[in-house]
Amino acid sequence: MSLFWLIVIVLAIAVAGYVVGRARALASAGGDMRILHSLPSYYGSNVAMKTAVPAFLILVVWLLAQPFYINGTVSQMIPESAVGEGSSLGLVMAEVRRAATGLDNAVASGQMTDDFARNARADFNDITARLKDAGQIVTSQITQPVMRAAQSYRIMVSTGNLIMSIVVILAAIAGGLWGLRETNKDFRARNTVEKGVRFILIAAASIAILTTIGIVLSLVFNTVEFFRLYPATDFFFGTTWSPSFSGRGGSSELGIIPLLWGTFYISIVALIVAVPIGLFAAVYLSEYASPKVRAVAKPLLEILAGIPTIVYGLFALLTVGPLLLSVFGDGGLGIMKAGTAVMTAGLVMGIMLIPFVSSLSDDIINAVPQAMRDGSYGLGATKSETVKQVILPAALPGIVGAILLAASRAIGETMIVVLGAGAAARLSLNPFEAMTTVTAKIVSQLTGDADFASPVALVAFALGMTLFVVTLGLNIVALYIVRRYREQYD
Amino acid sequence: MNQMLNTERANNMTDSKISANKVQVYYGDTHAIKDVDIEIQPRSVTAFIGPSGCGKSTFLRTLNRMNDTIDICRVEGSIKIDGEDIYDPKVDPVQLRAKVGMVFQKPNPFPKSIYDNIAYGPRIHGLARSKSDLDDIVASSLQKAGLWEEVKNRLDEPGTGMSGGQQQRLCIARAIAVSPEVILMDEPCSALDPIATAKVEELIDELRENYTIVIVTHSMQQAARVSQRTAFFHLGILVEEGPTEDIFTNPKDKRTQDYITGRFG
Numbered sequence: 001m002s003l004f005w006l007i008v009i010v011l012a013i014a015v016a017g018y019v020v021g022r023a024r025a026l027a028s029a030g031g032d033m034r035i036l037h038s039l040p041s042y043y044g045s046n047v048a049m050k051t052a053v054p055a056f057l058i059l060v061v062w063l064l065a066q067p068f069y070i071n072g073t074v075s076q077m078i079p080e081s082a083v084g085e086g087s088s089l090g091l092v093m094a095e096v097r098r099a100a101t102g103l104d105n106a107v108a109s110g111q112m113t114d115d116f117a118r119n120a121r122a123d124f125n126d127i128t129a130r131l132k133d134a135g136q137i138v139t140s141q142i143t144q145p146v147m148r149a150a151q152s153y154r155i156m157v158s159t160g161n162l163i164m165s166i167v168v169i170l171a172a173i174a175g176g177l178w179g180l181r182e183t184n185k186d187f188r189a190r191n192t193v194e195k196g197v198r199f200i201l202i203a204a205a206s207i208a209i210l211t212t213i214g215i216v217l218s219l220v221f222n223t224v225e226f227f228r229l230y231p232a233t234d235f236f237f238g239t240t241w242s243p244s245f246s247g248r249g250g251s252s253e254l255g256i257i258p259l260l261w262g263t264f265y266i267s268i269v270a271l272i273v274a275v276p277i278g279l280f281a282a283v284y285l286s287e288y289a290s291p292k293v294r295a296v297a298k299p300l301l302e303i304l305a306g307i308p309t310i311v312y313g314l315f316a317l318l319t320v321g322p323l324l325l326s327v328f329g330d331g332g333l334g335i336m337k338a339g340t341a342v343m344t345a346g347l348v349m350g351i352m353l354i355p356f357v358s359s360l361s362d363d364i365i366n367a368v369p370q371a372m373r374d375g376s377y378g379l380g381a382t383k384s385e386t387v388k389q390v391i392l393p394a395a396l397p398g399i400v401g402a403i404l405l406a407a408s409r410a411i412g413e414t415m416i417v418v419l420g421a422g423a424a425a426r427l428s429l430n431p432f433e434a435m436t437t438v439t440a441k442i443v444s445q446l447t448g449d450a451d452f453a454s455p456v457a458l459v460a461f462a463l464g465m466t467l468f469v470v471t472l473g474l475n476i477v478a479l480y481i482v483r484r485y486r487e488q489y490d
Numbered sequence: 491m492n493q494m495l496n497t498e499r500a501n502n503m504t505d506s507k508i509s510a511n512k513v514q515v516y517y518g519d520t521h522a523i524k525d526v527d528i529e530i531q532p533r534s535v536t537a538f539i540g541p542s543g544c545g546k547s548t549f550l551r552t553l554n555r556m557n558d559t560i561d562i563c564r565v566e567g568s569i570k571i572d573g574e575d576i577y578d579p580k581v582d583p584v585q586l587r588a589k590v591g592m593v594f595q596k597p598n599p600f601p602k603s604i605y606d607n608i609a610y611g612p613r614i615h616g617l618a619r620s621k622s623d624l625d626d627i628v629a630s631s632l633q634k635a636g637l638w639e640e641v642k643n644r645l646d647e648p649g650t651g652m653s654g655g656q657q658q659r660l661c662i663a664r665a666i667a668v669s670p671e672v673i674l675m676d677e678p679c680s681a682l683d684p685i686a687t688a689k690v691e692e693l694i695d696e697l698r699e700n701y702t703i704v705i706v707t708h709s710m711q712q713a714a715r716v717s718q719r720t721a722f723f724h725l726g727i728l729v730e731e732g733p734t735e736d737i738f739t740n741p742k743d744k745r746t747q748d749y750i751t752g753r754f755g
Binding site: 290291381389 | 554584585588594596611
């Protein structure tokens with residue numbers, strides 16, 4: 001039974017519970033709604049809630065737990081000898097899962113009967129040959145233990161799914177009966193439903209938090225896995241980045257420093273462009289511009305924020321790069337070799353960030369009370385004196401926040417880097433040389449046919465983790481600064 | 491006290507500090523101030539009273555051209571300070587405001603230290619030759635505002651951390667620091683409790699010796715306590731203007747009488 005149908009069945013039971021519960025409540029009151037403690041729909045909702053919520057909770061937990069259990073059991077079936085030199089249990093298990101999927105597909109396309117696929121005594125060579133015929137073997141040689149493990153993997157998954165369906169449907173029915181039993185005219189259905197609604201809202205809020213935790217955990221586990229295969233000191237202090245996709249990354253050099261340097265260099269160039277321009281634009285818009293100009297200019301500036309970054313990337317590649325090359329390249333100053341460079345990506349990224357800085361700063365400057373301006377003008381200060389000495393200091397915490405937000409956008413930006421800065425990981429001070437960033441390298445490590453158990457692919461998680469820690473640190477610093485100034489200025 | 495005030499008033503009647511003639515103020519299409527003529531005496535306190543929306547604050551703000559910061563506001567007629575028309579194109583509103591300081595309804599200290607709040611005006615106008623000069627200006631302004639004893643040991647603390655009454659006296663000290671000739675006060679005590687109000691009123695009375703003060707107030711008792719002359723505004727018109735006790739004891743206009751006896755407003 002597929003997951004979809006399972007969900008439909010549970011929902012159908014819930015709807016039936018609603019109708020029956022409502023009717024039962026009315027019946028217990030002899031058809032007079034006024035005798036009931038709550039409105040009839042609350043009784044129905046109570047039954048529906050008790051049907052659906054526990055059933056779905058069981059479903060979710062089961063779906064999360066089952067793969068862990070099956071993986072654990074199946075991996076015990078694989079003897080030590082089946083794990084080859086330079087390989088790991090994880091890699092073998094990946095093959096087991098692929099073979100199991102292959103069996104599924106072969107059965108689905110009718111090239112193999114289900115009984116045959118399940119048959120543990122079926123001839124190994126025969127089954128492999130048939131899989132090959134069905135075009136379902138894409139990896140290296142499948143060994144006997146792997147095939148046997150794949151067969152039992154398949155069986156366990158389908159039994160697991162069957163048991164899950166039964167348990168979930170039973171839970172739904174039991175919940176519905178429980179709700180119906182409670183239903184009589186004195187039962188406080190409204191209060192129960194209210195509690196249930198609260199629980200559902202809390203659950204929705206928790207999902208956001210749990211997802212974050214989940215993302216971090218998946219990064220952490222994969223990062224730990226990476227460091228088991230590749231020494232951490234080489235990763236953090238290595239100054240060379242040259243992954244080798246052949247030989248399972250055995251000869252790769254995966255030092256993060258050139259990537260971090262590229263990330264920070266490009267971000268700094270971008271911020272040097274975006275912060276002054278954005279801030280000045282914000283000051284103009286909020287303090288100097290007439291309402292008419294502001295009504296036109298602000299949306300125009302914000303259009304910049306709506307342009308997809310890939311378009312900025314094209315702009316970098318086709319316009320800014322060649323333009324810089326004609327000035328700083330061989331025809332001009334001769335310090336730039338190609339259009340893709342830190343400067344190209346940094347400038348374009350800076351342009352992308354201008355609306356972030358200006359729009360946020362504009363809001364913050366507008367939030368400075370008019371009384372401050374009046375006070376300053378009343379003392380005979382000019383506009384620029386007022387802006388410089390009163391408004392900007394008062395708005396500083398917010399502006400720092402806006403800049404740090406722009407900084408984390410810059411650090412996380414990928415497409416402009418890929419197209420504008422090149423793909424060469426390099427440690428250099430020359431802003432006219434091609435460099436690359438952490439994010440761009442995560443993309444290039446994970447696109448392609450790399451196995452997720454090899455260091456060259458797993459390094460992407462370590463890179464992501466590092467980036468995460470860096471931006472987290474940035475946010476903490478931002479919060480600290482903002483709080484410090486707030487103490488001083490509020 | 492009254493005796494003294496009266497003689498002083500008689501002495502100063504001759505030449506006025508501010509003289510407004512046929513002043514009209516428009517907000518867009520609204521005619522907010524109509525035909526206001528008033529002479530404001532130097533070194534005295536003039537109170538503007540009247541119901542909300544009568545235009546007294548608007549008129550006050552024309553006296554240092556604060557209305558210039560509002561785009562839709564237009565002023566006609568002539569306002570002269572020491573015989574010089576302040577709406578003359580040659581007059582720089584920035585310099586005018588250094589001469590005509592302003593204190594607002596809500597205390598609005600800058601988000602800076604107490605010292606920097608006071609030093610703000612002198613710094614932007616280049617009034618101090620040296621650091622010690624600036625220190626002297628800050629100290630004497632705070633002394634004149636009666637705040638020195640309370641804050642002399644915490645000049646580097648933020649001005650926003652003081653109590654409301656202290657903040658308002660800080661704002662007065664800030665206005666004094668640029669040595670203005672006129673100080674405009676727009677309901678300076680409306681956000682303060684009675685004790686802080688009493689202190690500010692006392693301060694206004696002391697400042698009268700050196701400055702021309704114009705104060706807008708909603709409290710008739712306050713007008714009676716601090717001012718020598720009172721002007722009553724109603725619906726954008728200056729109804730009556732004269733010595734404070736005459737306005738309160740013997741008003742000429744029916745509307746003034748109704749207002750001060752609490753029949754409307």
